[in-house]
Amino acid sequence: MIGTTPLVREVLPNGSERFCKPHLSGPPTCKRRSRTVNNTKPALALSLRLLIWASAALELLAPMILRRRLRRGKEHPTRWREKLGIASASRPSGPLIWLHAVGVGEVMALRGLITLLQQQRPDLHFLVTSTALTSATAWNANTINGVIHQFLPLDLPRSSRRFLDHWSPDLVIWAEQDIWPALVSRISARHIPQAMVNARLNDTAYAKRTKLAWVYADALSRLTLIDAQDDTTAKNLSRLGAQNVTVSGSLKPVSPPLSDWPEDRAAVTAALGGRQLWLCAPSHPKDEAIALAAQAMMDNTLLVIAPRLPNRGAEIREAALAHGLSTALWSNSDRIERSDVLIADSFGQMGLWYRMADFVLIGGTFCEIEGHNPWEAIALDCAVLHGPRTANFATDYKALDSGNGARRISSAQEITRLHQDDLRAISSSAKVLANAELTKKAALAQQLLGLIGGQDA
Template sequence: MLETLYRGLTHLAGPAVRRLLDRRAARGKEDPARRAERLGEPTLPRPAGRLVWLHAASVGESLAILPLVERLLAADAGAHALVTTGTVTSAALMAKRLPRRAVHQYVPVDLPGACRQFLDHWQPDLVLWVESEFWPNLLGEVRRRRLPCALVNARLSETSFRGWRRFPGAARRLLSGFRLALAQTDAEAARLRALGIADVRAVGNLKYSAEPLPADAGALASLREAVGGRPVWVFASSHAGEEEIAAEAHARLAGALPDLLTVLVPRHPERGPEIAARLAGRGLAVARRAAQQSITPRTQVYVADTLGELGLFFRLAPVAAVGGSFVGIGGHNPIEPALLGSAVLYGPCMTNFAAIADELEAEGGALRVADAAALAREVGRLLADGPARSARTAAAAAVAERNRRAVDRVLAALAPLLDEAGFTRTAA
């Protein structure tokens, strides 16, 4: 009943959705040159042969599946991959990071016609949906075409689960197209099972299987030369409201560390000019990377408002605070700095990575801090105490290494669907 109602309403929503896309494009949230993709109109031809379609909502999800994409294509020389996401930032990252024989397109908006046109063109042999972004029309079209479909790296919070439990029939219908769900944790597996997916297994988090973030060696050498022997820390993937927390932490540390350099990497680089202006208004000497402003001895905050360079700054800074965790976003991946030897701190809200955060904290590989004062205290302690910093990074690396086989477990669980879809499975 709810699915029918939703489908009927979205049949009528085309003009409103197009206006919404135009407004988003005006704010830099959509790529005007690729607007057709959002309406289900392809801008690339379908490659010949077997095609696996992986849908990942945004940056974190798309980065998490890169090891899976690489392994699938390495095992089958005749196969191709289509990766869809919904954000401009993730599209730019995929353009840099996808392997050969993999292409990116924007996911179509959830209008019935757009979904049909998208699937008519791409005709995937296998569908892998990532984490928990469920679009009823698109998943319904996959189900009606009887395409082999699995939910991978599945994540479902307790809050979302309670919401779905209010509409059990709709939830069961929506999720019925998934022949298999591979959850990150046992708790999430239990929730998905309760919503009606019959075959659910907890296999771990693919984010553990990702390779360390890349960095340009020349750029890193230049940054190290500019920084010299100054103490430096990075606040990574910051959201609105967190730059002020980082600035307050810097101010608290500046008395004891007058030559401290704080590196701010905004999650959305287009916010760089606004962030720099606000920090300069607080009396801080700010330089912006996107504006090609150099780090000088008087620079106090370096706003790294570029895309895909986090690997540089995790290598540069011995201490990293993970953003999205102080303002209720749910945090970002703490494994990324851990793999590059940067001691990990984050704020009180790590719901997006709850299991990873719990394991890191239990092993002494990360520390949760409450506010700017606690952040400043711990950054100062870690910058001053090399052995404590080394112990933190070693513990985090051990946790990451222990969990790196998640991609192997995902591939093993997907074996029957890969066989059904005609994919070759050989050693990578």
């Protein structure tokens, strides 16, 4: 802020703001102009106007569509109206930052950025929105004090208006790939600054967006700050019309540790009886096949499999039995004392399993999924092993492998050899890499705070 004297806010003819300190005599001192809004917004393209008008017609059908999804178990039973812009929580008084990400992984990655923003501005309040039903469950199990979660309203005029009228954010931050052009336009019309962080857009995703390039060009032009995970994303966003894209890497390395479950951890520790616990998560069938084959060759160990889709417990049990392995199902409270494999078919408890495991085989790295986030395990000192397919986190795994912060494996036999080694060196090296990211993300947080009126960048 400029000094300690109360500031006078002035709106300039071009729509921007400045903050001035009055004096008893003479003109006021105006030391800084707030970078709240990109004031060179292009006129709304005719095609985008048509898109917005067409969406108004869909507004009448929205409640019926959501109720149908509710009957199918695809919407939250008590919170589905949030998608119509009907808030289920009160807006706190004071400045509020709204952050949006689509699903579980994207929402969880925001936790580190929110923590950094809180450290620099303890007076701020935060609203996090997401789209996927599972994201709400994961967030509630790993929430941050002072942060409200809601579902993103449908990108329709009335739903958006209700949402924006109620929450009235001072800054909007879009994460990764999920950006809604009509909603961006409506936010821009209210002169609320917007940014995109943790942006990720590979060549395949870029090719799909070129079919509606005019829509994305207009939306991207309305964002004051765009920060990408990698150079490929920065290039593709620029080709879509984004200006001055910066690159600071992924947010995932700076996310705080997932929540603990101390009572469950004590119970599992007692049941282990001194056995080593290792983990395969978030798993898919091909990852599980490697892990089960390794477990069948090891002694005095318990393999915990945490499937990406928790309802796959019966399928995993059949695969384990084919290897001659006994199983326990976590949701059934089965006894694990004499089990070879524990199927962790709950949701939101990964903090428990990463804390307990000596090492993890990260799922999705042996199939077309192309990898999952390794940093949640690293934050809890769990050594990371992974397969050859990591395209979704290529930059992360490349840095980890080259810095001895993870180990790439290609067979079950490699796991059986590695589990006898001291893997603490791998987890320690990974933590060093994660800590190095903090400086870059703290600088990004400071830039974002500079978009809120009256704050220096």
